[in-house]
Amino acid sequence: MFLLPGALEADVAFTPEEEFGPRGPQWRTVFGAAGRVPEAAPADPGTPVGLGWHHVLHAAASIERGRLWQAEHWIGAVRTQVIALACLRLGHPAAYAKSAHLLPDEVTGPLHATLVRSAEPAELRRALAAAASALGREVARADPVLAERLWPVLVERGGAVG
Template identity: 55%
Template sequence: MSEAEALAQVQDRLIERARADEAVFAAAFTGSLGTGDADRWSDVDVALGVDHPPESVAAAWTEWLATEFGILHHWDLPAPDARVIRVYLLANGVEVDVSFLPSAEYGARGPSWRSLFGPDPVREPFPAPRPYLLVGLAWHHVRHVRVCLERGRLWQAEHWLGALRTQVISLACLRLGLPTEYAKGAHLLPEEFTQALEPTLPRSLAAPEISRALSALVTVLVGELEHSAPETAAKLAPALSHWADFQGTRIPPPQR
């Protein structure tokens, strides 16, 4: 069975199960299935409105999915209130994300929603990330790349460098009205921006190479802040440039 066939089979069986489940009063596809942008690599994202305790409904669905398709692993995404968001990796390789939502939580909160049956309320959209939080995470990550370089912790430095790049991409996406989560809008960013990001990828774990990538990324970050928050850019630029100016390891790595 091809990926596309497996995906279609899972979708069909999920809808059949939802319609037959007396605990489910409504269902909708979300994510790429909700917008019509799904391809053969897409997850199956479905929201279920439930009028039984979400935990008990999730347990019953987990048992059914294990019998119907086989489950390699599943886990719950931390969620507020009474909702349960359970992520499954099925034995056929399809990822299924099911949100079990009580009536007060069920409904569209954005364009990634396609009602399948039942009531179709519209809820308050989830808030966009706050710019000051993204800016704060960015300077935090710049500083921590430098600290890790000073301590000779190169793997940790690379970790913070990647996290910093994520925040820079999110800031640009937020400014341009693009999706910010999980770099979903990154491929829609202007070419001049993404070209400037390419040198921020380290070519090795050598400290000078991570330092070079950090310097390039700080340049992109400051440029982005000059677009979206020029006063903040003026305040932060000297500190960011200082942290990016790494001349060599001052604290040797621990001896084994």
């Protein structure tokens, strides 16, 4: 990868011919011929669900240990998984929040409360509770049975409400 003047990024890569082809709907072949690449399996919501509750636990532990900036990191990571779950549910690409701007206000509105305003324990607990609650709601949309099992953990460790 090269960073050129004007923040132009040139990403040069090499791949075997039989593996060269579209990887998503935005693909555009500039030169050469693109082969047929097998379709990827549908994304599994289990990954963002698992990462989400993992991050809730780590955020809570970080607050308890006085690692306030680490807690801020984990709270943001929970929010990232909520966005990924919502994108998957609505049929949008989930990686790197590339489709977050396509999410409806019913999803993104409550996420404003997950933004940390200061590195104080009470503020971090407030933001974590909002993030854990948002995660619980999104998990319930993806897998209601799993949401019932996770909800007590999200309440106890993350302060989830609702």
